């Protein structure tokens with residue numbers, strides 16, 4: 001039940017969908033720059049695959065779970081991430097785990113995987129809870145109700161968690177600078193620049209890169225300082241914290257003993273800071289927005305939060321609604337809304353032959369709202385993810401963390417963090433819509449809210 005309308009689920013506002021008519025190159029470039037979500041037409045949400053000539057060259061949109069399985073898992077070795085993604089994120093993250101390919105990727109993933117085992121992730125739960133509690137308990141000071149900028153709060157919270165757990169607090173207190181620089185970067189350098197789509201010569205200046213240059217330099221300088229500070233501790237023979245930063249600097253590959261280059265270390269630090277907090281912040285923000293409109297779901301989450309206890313080794317199983325609202329929020333608003341791939345060799349996807357170099361788009365935002373895959377796709381129905389229903393969902397129809405070998409390395413970390421943060425919030429507060437226009441999603445690498453998410457937060461009795 002939502003918004004007081006008995007038995008009617010909440011259906012959040014969605015961006016306009018394009019008519020199915022083909023669009024010209026200038027129209028494509030304009031939409032891609034302004035709001036890529038407006039690129040999708042009704043056909044994308046009702047046909048399993050769409051292919052043909054597009055502004056990106058020959059391209060195929062795959063929403064069929066069997067086709068997604070083929071590209072991301074069964075024939076994953078035939079697909080790389082394609083040039084556009086690398087051109088957009090490359091200046092900052094080129095040699096980080098998210099963008100590297102082939103043997104370099106295998107080596108880097110082998111080095112980092114031990115930091116993300118279930119046992120290692122579970123150990124971080126207590127620290128995640130402490131940081132969450134410290135961040136949210138002062139939201140209202142001595143007021144009983146206030147309108148809070150939830151996006152800002154969630155970004156600060158997840159930044160502090162990544163700083164505490166992966167960098168032993170060495171970035172503590174810098175959330176605000178990082179938030180400003182990241183928002184600036186996503187709004188400028190990381191947008192789909194028409195010149196990049198057209199593969200224009202490098203000497204033609206890119207507006208976005210020029211505008212985002214200062215932000216990129218901020219990140220590079222800060223990361224260089226971080227590495228220098230930690231290296232000094234290691235070289236002085238002092239006990240260096242056992243965290244991601246030390247692991248990156250001292251990494252030795254178990255196969256062949258190779259290390260990471262200076263540039264790889266820097267790109268990975270930035271990859272983990274950015275991929276490791278921005279996505280989870282967006283997932284939490286959208287979750288709070290959705291449950292502010294669904295009081296029944298919110299009451300379930302509050303009841304679980306009241307009983308939340310990390311001393312219970314099965315605490316996650318004791319919180320099915322908390323998990324379900326997060327998962328349903330990531331269905332409607334996948335923090336990484338689009339996965340781009342390029343076929344290295346010719347292939348066949350769902351019976352469709354594709355030539356080498358075809359751009360393959362798998363778009364969680366479209367797949368998760370696809371009419372052939374979901375009942376009432378645009379409605380918020382967390383029950384879909386409760387035990388008993390969850391098992392029926394095809395794991396290639398629900399892909400917020402992708403699938404196959406390139407699946408998000410931090411997926412379990414993010415789910416654990418999201419559940420703990422939500423519990424610490426719901427234990428204390430009630431959230432309601434603030435009576436302003438509903439937030440609209442906007443594709444800026446991640447799925448952000450166009451003007452941010454603000455909620456009316458009141459202290460629970």
Ligand code: HEM
Pocket residue numbers: 097098099109271272275276277279280283334335336339340399400401402405406407408409410411413414
């Ligand atoms: C709700 C939170 C998150 C979501 C929705 C998310 C989503 C994703 C997705 C979809 C990918 C695959 C991208 C592609 O194949 O093109 C990915 C990769 C990655 N994610 Fe996450 N992520 C989240 C949280 C995290 C966290 C907490 C970390 C680190 C602490 C992290 C680190 C990474 C890294 C390093 C990769 C690249 C992995 C590889 O290619 O081997 N992510 N993530």
